[in-house]
Amino acid sequence: DQQVKQNSPSLSVQEGRISILNCDYTNSMFDYFLWYKKYPAEGPTFLISISSIKDKNEDGRFTVFLNKSAKHLSLHIVPSQPGDSAVYFCAASSNTGNQFYFGTGTSLTVIP
């Protein structure tokens, strides 16, 4: 059973606008979350993280929001750039867990 879900397989956004990628999780024990970016035929690269003691973390154009009560997190990219076009995975882990659980990914296309 998928513990981390990304319900939008794809998203298209105009350059300069905001991209919002969503992620839902089912396990209330998850307390640490990551976003990864992946280009075709390459390994994912770390983008941004957030722990459950926060509800927001910002790094340049990237902001992650965490809503623990809704078991939902989102990644905001502002402004979106063509180089942001990639597949984005969210991942979650718990303090007692041994691994991260990954969503199925959202393919973002930023249109110039």
Place this chain on the structure above:
Amino acid sequence: DGGITQSPKYLFRKEGQNVTLSCEQNLNHDAMYWYRQDPGQGLRLIYYSQIVNDFQKGDIAEGYSVSREKKESFPLTVTSAQKNPTAFYLCASSTSQNRGSDYGYTFGSGTRLTVV
């Protein structure tokens, strides 16, 4: 520079043959992982290892085997028992205990395995 290296990048195998994918890291990470990516399915965990000489099955371990004789190395063997081995394989490593600012996975660049 520290990193995690997977080789080869592309691999072709005949049906019925075993093949071993290499994964080496010089990050001094304790934990290492193997994931498989199929189109539309995200990353699925095959095996992981938190310390040398110990490893655990992930969600889709059937048809795969691993070893962890050295901290730096975690090779994955795709055996002939794996019914659908064509996929993109990713190796990752992490500091398993410390949840500091660098907590999370570092991934290799992947190996594309094709069974012909």
